Amino acid sequence: MSTTEKFAEEASTSPTTPVVHLEDVGKSYGNVHALRGVSLAVRQGEITCVLGDNGAGKSTLIKIIAGLHEHTDGILSVNGEARKFSSPRESLDSGIATVYQDLALAPLMSVWRNFFLGNEVTKTFGRLDIHQMKRIAREELTKMGISIPNLEQPVGMLSGGQRQCIAIARAIYFGAKVLILDEPTAALGVKQSGVVLKYIVKARDAGLGVVFITHNPHHAYLVGNHFVVLKLGRVALDTHRADITLEQLTNEMAGGSELEALSHELRGINAETVVVRPADGPVKIQSPLEST
Numbered sequence: 001m002s003t004t005e006k007f008a009e010e011a012s013t014s015p016t017t018p019v020v021h022l023e024d025v026g027k028s029y030g031n032v033h034a035l036r037g038v039s040l041a042v043r044q045g046e047i048t049c050v051l052g053d054n055g056a057g058k059s060t061l062i063k064i065i066a067g068l069h070e071h072t073d074g075i076l077s078v079n080g081e082a083r084k085f086s087s088p089r090e091s092l093d094s095g096i097a098t099v100y101q102d103l104a105l106a107p108l109m110s111v112w113r114n115f116f117l118g119n120e121v122t123k124t125f126g127r128l129d130i131h132q133m134k135r136i137a138r139e140e141l142t143k144m145g146i147s148i149p150n151l152e153q154p155v156g157m158l159s160g161g162q163r164q165c166i167a168i169a170r171a172i173y174f175g176a177k178v179l180i181l182d183e184p185t186a187a188l189g190v191k192q193s194g195v196v197l198k199y200i201v202k203a204r205d206a207g208l209g210v211v212f213i214t215h216n217p218h219h220a221y222l223v224g225n226h227f228v229v230l231k232l233g234r235v236a237l238d239t240h241r242a243d244i245t246l247e248q249l250t251n252e253m254a255g256g257s258e259l260e261a262l263s264h265e266l267r268g269i270n271a272e273t274v275v276v277r278p279a280d281g282p283v284k285i286q287s288p289l290e291s292t
């Protein structure tokens with residue numbers, strides 16, 4: 001039985017079969033190995049958080065799933081079928097919706113136009129059914145609890161958080177099975193991050209498999225079911241919520257041993273700089289100017 005047949009059989013028999021599955025996936029840009037031997041299972045009804053420092057390979061990973069780049073090694077399967085996407089449209093047609101931080105929506109177009117961008121509703125002779133599109137956009141946003149008083153407003157005038165929420169609502173409405181979000185909370189304040197996290201949970205509860213890319217272990221731990229940490233293009237940790245605490249995840253992200261090494265280095269500059277590991281909070285670097 002071929003690998004594809006094996007996955008297809010698993011997909012039809014097991015409800016927990018990953019909707020997106022990477023096995024030993026690698027990606028080289030010339031001599032740069034952005035990813036090596038990465039395996040990852042994304043399941044529907046789960047939020048998979050992909051964490052990692054700058055340059056760890058997070059964006060490369062999602063670009064492969066989103067059809068922007070082809071992987072150079074390993075297997076990517078969607079619903080048990082091995083795929084190599086040659087365009088974002090192919091990925092989208094397979095039910096994978098990707099929300100990029102800056103390119104999520106067209107800033108000069110209205111809210112309802114953005115909601116239907118690329119999926120416009122038409123009447124006879126191909127004329128746009130504006131009335132219908134406005135009605136559906138209003139209904140769907142209201143259903144998600146997203147309050148945008150004026151749907152004629154250009155999206156560029158909305159906050160970053162509202163834009164992310166519209167993109168999430170759109171993916172759910174158009175029947176995505178997988179939703180990929182690249183650092184959706186990176187540029188947001190505490191309150192707006194909270195709103196976006198709430199819609200990430202709604203997408204999960206609607207049955208989507210969500211891939212949430214973030215630097216922030218606190219945001220990841222608030223919503224995640226499954227955590228994958230990338231380091232220098234490899235998977236450094238792959239675990240489920242029941243098997244890790246927020247403190248351990250924070251430590252993993254901060255690079256516990258790397259912080260110790262940094263602390264030693266800093267001691268050379270400043271004799272009293274130390275790494276503090278409180279039992280009930282994140283690891284901190286403390287300088288002598290700070291009191292405990």
Ligand SMILES: Nc1ncnc2c1ncn2[C@@H]1O[C@H](COP(=O)(O)OP(=O)(O)OP(=O)(O)O)[C@@H](O)[C@H]1O
Pocket residue numbers: 029032033034052053054055056057058059060061
């Ligand atoms: N188009 C490209 N050509 C050459 N090298 C690239 C390209 N894209 C990414 N890389 C390299 O691949 C590695 C991983 O980059 P990637 O953008 O995936 O990291 P990241 O985890 O998303 O980082 P960040 O948190 O900064 O967004 C880096 O070393 C980067 O320089």
Ligand SMILES: [Mg+2]
Pocket residue numbers: 058059060
């Ligand atoms: Mg990135």
